Amino acid sequence: MQIWSNLKHFFQKNHFGFTLFLGVIVVVALFTYLLFNVVWINGTVHGRSMQPNFYAHDRVLVSPNAPIHRGDIVLLDPPGSSGNKLFVKRVIAGPHDQIRSNDDTTYINNHPISEPYLDPYKTKLPPNQLLTKNFTLKKLFGLKKVPAQSYFVMGDNRRQSADSRYFGPVKKSRIIGVVKVRYWPLNRITFY
Template sequence: MATVKAELWSWLKVIMVALLLTFVIRTFIMTSTTVKGVSMEPTASTGDRIFVNQATYYFGEPERFDVIVFKASEDADYIKRVIGLPGDIIRYEDDVLYVNDEAIPEPFLAEARASMVHGRLYTTDYVSHTVVPEGYVFVLGDNRRKSSDSRQLGFIDMNDIIGKAGLRFWPLDKMGFME
């Protein structure tokens, strides 16, 4: 009987440690999310499952073109690309992104641009010398024509950033790191 109790106690300790580790990892280090909507196509599509690195921004700030997940509302998390950092002046003119009056190439939009026949990626020359305030970022979806992003939501508070989108693990044929 003593060996059965010892064996049960041994298993209970292993389960408790596993649950504690799971809690710590999911709360502070890494979580997963499912992409909903077309705003990040072709980079990420509806149904894609992505690991989100929550620890990245404990040690540093977001960088331009990071793909991030943030709390957009009480019950919705969004995935978007960081375009503007604190202090940056953002504007679009003739379908070109300018940051601090320098034209910025957006290689991740090459596929979207190739599919445009006579249209524009941006429906209008959106931003005219918008300055990103301290503690905030300016984000856009890669599918610029069909994205709710900083153009509608305004600047994103860095405290609302959940983490950096990391590894896409589903679907398997698209498995890889987000770029």
Template sequence: MRVIFLTVLIVLMSRHFLFEPVAVHGESMMPTFEDDDKVVLMKIYTIENFDMIVFTAPNGVNFIKRVIGVPGDRISMEDDQLFVNGRAEAEPYLDKNRKIVEQQGTVRLTEDFEEFTVPAEFYYVLGDNRLNSMDSRVLGFISKDSIVGEVKVRLSPLEHVGIVE
């Protein structure tokens, strides 16, 4: 009986403090993540630019987004080109969405915005589906305290199981 109790305790503690499985809801991260994909969050993390995180929005709903700016970064967007600290950044995860935009005859995937600095203890996040994403452009900066965890592993669909990069 002690072994069963100890095992259950270890599993519950691990899930609460180390990792958590979650389901993706919505299309804001397409094509990186589809609706109902299953991922595992690590709750011990160091967040860097372009990591994917889950955070709790002000309305209490959890969102998965890509971190574009960490505290102290200067961020701007001009002609669909992201600049972080004055340096143009490639965003290869947007390639499929850019092709769709071109086919639809839309000019840009992401509207321009002037340079700003991400405040201490906050992050700037964007969805990969820039035309259909509630992200920092709407929600503002994401506080460090609202982050649930960093996405590390995809559990489903089976053809995409593995480490998330």
């Protein structure tokens, strides 16, 4: 009983300080929630599809309102998914782009694009082996161009990536946002 009496007396004497302390905790909790769920979204890399640039269990912060450009790394809910496992992939082509790959060169609208992030894999391949199998959007899905409001995404580890070559172009509405920071592990912090 003495403890409750002492606590009651303490809060009566320090009512303003306690209210201020409680208010600060609520503001910090609200700010943290908004920061990591509205301004930034927290994501985790699963699997090997983005190696050597991202590894399983890397943690990223994603901007849900950033514009999407070719070469961006995005967090997405892949077509056919129940939303339980989000993918991290690289945007290769945007709406109305033609895409094809021939002899390990990716062409967008018949122009070869530079993909230096693939070099670590290409240097390890035996002669006459491709990292990216030849394909055209037409042969894969019967499409001439990536549909409006859609993106063609691929993993950097092309031989071990479930990506748009298998599930097709991804609607913009399925893209959670653009990866802006890898914050974990600490020794690999990177800003994009």
